[in-house]
Amino acid sequence: MTDEPGPSPIDRPAGGMSVGRLEAFSDGVFAIVITLLILDIKVPEGAHGQLGAALAAQWPQYVAYLLSFLIVGIIWLNHHATVNLVSRTDHRLQVYNLGLLLAVSVLPWPTALLAEYARDGTADDQRLAVLIYGGTSTAMAVTFNLLWRYLIKRTALHRPGLDLAGLAVRNRRYNVGLAVYPLATAIGLVSPVLFLVLMLALAGLYLLPTPELRTDA
Amino acid sequence: MTDEPGPSPIDRPAGGMSVGRLEAFSDGVFAIVITLLILDIKVPEGAHGQLGAALAAQWPQYVAYLLSFLIVGIIWLNHHATVNLVSRTDHRLQVYNLGLLLAVSVLPWPTALLAEYARDGTADDQRLAVLIYGGTSTAMAVTFNLLWRYLIKRTALHRPGLDLAGLAVRNRRYNVGLAVYPLATAIGLVSPVLFLVLMLALAGLYLLPTPELRTDA
Amino acid sequence: MTDEPGPSPIDRPAGGMSVGRLEAFSDGVFAIVITLLILDIKVPEGAHGQLGAALAAQWPQYVAYLLSFLIVGIIWLNHHATVNLVSRTDHRLQVYNLGLLLAVSVLPWPTALLAEYARDGTADDQRLAVLIYGGTSTAMAVTFNLLWRYLIKRTALHRPGLDLAGLAVRNRRYNVGLAVYPLATAIGLVSPVLFLVLMLALAGLYLLPTPELRTDA
Amino acid sequence: MTDEPGPSPIDRPAGGMSVGRLEAFSDGVFAIVITLLILDIKVPEGAHGQLGAALAAQWPQYVAYLLSFLIVGIIWLNHHATVNLVSRTDHRLQVYNLGLLLAVSVLPWPTALLAEYARDGTADDQRLAVLIYGGTSTAMAVTFNLLWRYLIKRTALHRPGLDLAGLAVRNRRYNVGLAVYPLATAIGLVSPVLFLVLMLALAGLYLLPTPELRTDA
Numbered sequence: 001m002t003d004e005p006g007p008s009p010i011d012r013p014a015g016g017m018s019v020g021r022l023e024a025f026s027d028g029v030f031a032i033v034i035t036l037l038i039l040d041i042k043v044p045e046g047a048h049g050q051l052g053a054a055l056a057a058q059w060p061q062y063v064a065y066l067l068s069f070l071i072v073g074i075i076w077l078n079h080h081a082t083v084n085l086v087s088r089t090d091h092r093l094q095v096y097n098l099g100l101l102l103a104v105s106v107l108p109w110p111t112a113l114l115a116e117y118a119r120d121g122t123a124d125d126q127r128l129a130v131l132i133y134g135g136t137s138t139a140m141a142v143t144f145n146l147l148w149r150y151l152i153k154r155t156a157l158h159r160p161g162l163d164l165a166g167l168a169v170r171n172r173r174y175n176v177g178l179a180v181y182p183l184a185t186a187i188g189l190v191s192p193v194l195f196l197v198l199m200l201a202l203a204g205l206y207l208l209p210t211p212e213l214r215t216d217a
Numbered sequence: 218m219t220d221e222p223g224p225s226p227i228d229r230p231a232g233g234m235s236v237g238r239l240e241a242f243s244d245g246v247f248a249i250v251i252t253l254l255i256l257d258i259k260v261p262e263g264a265h266g267q268l269g270a271a272l273a274a275q276w277p278q279y280v281a282y283l284l285s286f287l288i289v290g291i292i293w294l295n296h297h298a299t300v301n302l303v304s305r306t307d308h309r310l311q312v313y314n315l316g317l318l319l320a321v322s323v324l325p326w327p328t329a330l331l332a333e334y335a336r337d338g339t340a341d342d343q344r345l346a347v348l349i350y351g352g353t354s355t356a357m358a359v360t361f362n363l364l365w366r367y368l369i370k371r372t373a374l375h376r377p378g379l380d381l382a383g384l385a386v387r388n389r390r391y392n393v394g395l396a397v398y399p400l401a402t403a404i405g406l407v408s409p410v411l412f413l414v415l416m417l418a419l420a421g422l423y424l425l426p427t428p429e430l431r432t433d434a
Numbered sequence: 435m436t437d438e439p440g441p442s443p444i445d446r447p448a449g450g451m452s453v454g455r456l457e458a459f460s461d462g463v464f465a466i467v468i469t470l471l472i473l474d475i476k477v478p479e480g481a482h483g484q485l486g487a488a489l490a491a492q493w494p495q496y497v498a499y500l501l502s503f504l505i506v507g508i509i510w511l512n513h514h515a516t517v518n519l520v521s522r523t524d525h526r527l528q529v530y531n532l533g534l535l536l537a538v539s540v541l542p543w544p545t546a547l548l549a550e551y552a553r554d555g556t557a558d559d560q561r562l563a564v565l566i567y568g569g570t571s572t573a574m575a576v577t578f579n580l581l582w583r584y585l586i587k588r589t590a591l592h593r594p595g596l597d598l599a600g601l602a603v604r605n606r607r608y609n610v611g612l613a614v615y616p617l618a619t620a621i622g623l624v625s626p627v628l629f630l631v632l633m634l635a636l637a638g639l640y641l642l643p644t645p646e647l648r649t650d651a
Numbered sequence: 652m653t654d655e656p657g658p659s660p661i662d663r664p665a666g667g668m669s670v671g672r673l674e675a676f677s678d679g680v681f682a683i684v685i686t687l688l689i690l691d692i693k694v695p696e697g698a699h700g701q702l703g704a705a706l707a708a709q710w711p712q713y714v715a716y717l718l719s720f721l722i723v724g725i726i727w728l729n730h731h732a733t734v735n736l737v738s739r740t741d742h743r744l745q746v747y748n749l750g751l752l753l754a755v756s757v758l759p760w761p762t763a764l765l766a767e768y769a770r771d772g773t774a775d776d777q778r779l780a781v782l783i784y785g786g787t788s789t790a791m792a793v794t795f796n797l798l799w800r801y802l803i804k805r806t807a808l809h810r811p812g813l814d815l816a817g818l819a820v821r822n823r824r825y826n827v828g829l830a831v832y833p834l835a836t837a838i839g840l841v842s843p844v845l846f847l848v849l850m851l852a853l854a855g856l857y858l859l860p861t862p863e864l865r866t867d868a
Binding site for chain 1: 669672675676679680683684687690742745746749752753756757758759760763764767768772773775776779780783
């Protein structure tokens with residue numbers, strides 16, 4: 001019944017969840033993940049005058065941290081722009097949202113894995129770390145697109161007056177987004193360093209305020 | 218006095234707590250618990266080419282993580298649907314809510330216990346880990362039902378226009394929920410792996426958008 | 435200027451902070467502290483059939499956890515009931531609030547200290563752990579009372595229609611609260627176990643819905 | 652398009668992000684960082700009657716903790732006062748805000764670094780720890796000022812009725828703020844202890860309710 005409710009005079013219907021609380025919970029998860037990441041950057045102990053060298057040797061930790069920070073920041077921006085389209089939620093939307101939050105919550109673990117093995121692991125270990133990190137970011141893109149596609153389809157939940165042309169532009173972008181992480185991962189199987197550079201470049205590209213990219217900010 | 222206040226023209230009465238802040242605090246706790254869980258999945262150190270094997274050996278950590286993530290996600294959905302019924306709170310409701318948050322906050326610990334002992338412990342240790350995990354989930358179900366039953370009874374806090382037939386349906390479901398975790402725990406005393414499978418199946422069943430289950434989403 | 439602003443037609447004045455955001459930030463800190471506490475309860479490693487005994491030996495961790503959970507829960511309830519009295523904030527109120535949040539944020543550390551030394555430390559170490567835990571709870575009560583007294587005095591921030599008789603009752607209670615933690619700490623210098631029992635009893639007493647205690651819920 | 656949107660009758664336009672959600676996410680990050688800091692203050696293990704001495708030897712941890720707590724508290728106050736000026740956001744504002752949150756999220760790491768090396772490191776290590784801590788606080792001031800300057804310039808986002816004279820006063824203060832952290836860091840290269848004292852004094856100065864300083868509270 002909640003999947004196709006008729007118009008209701010009640011502001012916060014007992015059979016549905018307000019968008020506000022879905023946002024609050026999701027914002028909490030995004031904010032915690034983005035902040036927990038720093039716990040994986042370690043302080044070298046007992047460096048006895050070699051602190052600079054010890055810190056420099058940790059560079060994969062910094063790169064992995066920065067990358068995951070940006071990926072979560074971007075998915076948060078997209079999440080807001082998406083949830084912003086609806087005025088109500090239903091059970092299925094909440095389940096899709098939980099799926100996205102699951103992929104996001106997992107991210108600190110592949111981040112630590114990548115930081116640990118991107119430089120010092122054997123070639124096999126490096127590839128596995130890249131694969132797991134790339135797989136997690138792909139899972140974020142896939143679960144986000146499930147949420148997005150469900151929302152587009154479920155017009156009963158839409159806010160009045162949506163800009164349908166704008167939605168079509170975003171739809172194309174999100175489709176591109178779906179391909180980007182698996183591609184970078186495939187390249188990363190050859191070179192983990194290239195993987196890091198490529199992923200950082202993609203994130204920077206998104207955040208740059210180029211005209212085309214800012215349309216759904 | 219706050220337990221039975223008369224109708225008040227003031228929006229946020231000084232003698233009561235707004236539902237919004239109870240939700241915000243609870244959402245914070247749910248979001249933090251669901252996100253902290255990942256900290257217990259460790260990165261194997263010094264795997265020297267055996268990273269794949271080392272990661273595979275950690276499977277109980279992944280299963281325990283996923284299970285706890287789903288259990289917290291489900292209790293969050295139910296919590297929202299329940300708090301959504303009231304337009305005001307009182308001291309007793311807040312205390313019951315704190316009781317539920319206590320059970321939820323504890324969950325990362327039995328999760329880590331289960332991850333550590335579900336496979337490698339002696340039969341006795343495995344049983345104890347299952348018992349503590351099952352006991353914590355049962356405590357979540359019990360404290361949730363205390364909150365729920367108090368809310369149903371305390372009509373003075375209800376939002377106007379509640380669907381009483383819908384409440385009766387949910388009441389039956391929550392009663393079933395009370396029995397499910399102790400039953401799975403009893404079975405888990407025989408086989409910890411069966412316990413994990415059963416608990417995951419129950420969570421998946423809840424999240425599937427079957428017609429009957431989505432009525433209170 | 436912000437300390438004594440005249441009535442303003444603007445809902446969220448540029449020279450002041452909305453109560454909502456002060457609550458949101460404080461709720462975040464309370465929720466995180468109450469949830470982080472579980473990270474200090476350790477999972478015994480390599481128990482090889484002795485998991486029950488290993489877990490039982492950790493009882494001070496469970497008691498310290500429960501106590502800190504309840505103390506944070508109670509201060510959150512009081513914080514809400516207090517912030518609920520004002521319709522605007524000023525710089526000084528925000529600084530007092532930061533002072534309270536500082537005392538609350540510190541709590542996980544004395545909790546871990548008490549858990550580590552309440553049973554196994556020498557008599558001197560036990561006394562020091564009790565003193566630091568008692569001192570932190572006293573600091574929470576003192577900073578809370580600074581916030582409270584400032585609010586009572588600063589009528590320009592009050593919401594219209596406050597129940598002054600109710601405020602007087604709460605004022606007496608908070609004065610009692612100020613004495614309770616130092617007293618329990620003094621007793622705790624003789625017996626750490628008595629300290630834990632006494633502090634838990636005080637928390638339970640507060641949460642019980644006795645008529646007198648629920649007036650400011 | 653979102654960078655210069657015309658006036659819209661829709662409250663939460665699909666092409667922009669509500670200020671409320673930007674605040675909620677930022678508050679979450681601030682609250683988590685300020686609360687996570689305590690995890691870096693360790694409990695001495697096995698002190699066997701020497702707990703007092705062991706705790707006293709940890710003084711750099713307490714000072715670094717307090718300093719970072721105050722710095723995050725102050726940036727939160729300034730962040731609120733700044734975001735409070737706008738009624739809408741755009742992509743660029745969100746990216747600047749993410750930049751500030753990045754600098755804030757990083758802080759627990761230089762805090763731990765400073766706590767570890769401020770007293771026990773060699774002179775070189777001490778200088779490096781001071782430099783990294785000072786650099787992070789400077790990055791916070793710089794990213795905050797980027798956000799501030801963008802907001803001042805982008806009048807299309809402003810709330811109606813902003814006090815322009817008050818903005819000019821704040822602008823001067825924030826300019827001073829930009830110079831303060833690099834200066835303290837330069838002095839800290841000579842003496843880490845002086846760095847800690849100076850930084851704490853600056854934070855205390857800000858929080859004191861002197862007439863001039865509270866104008867933008």
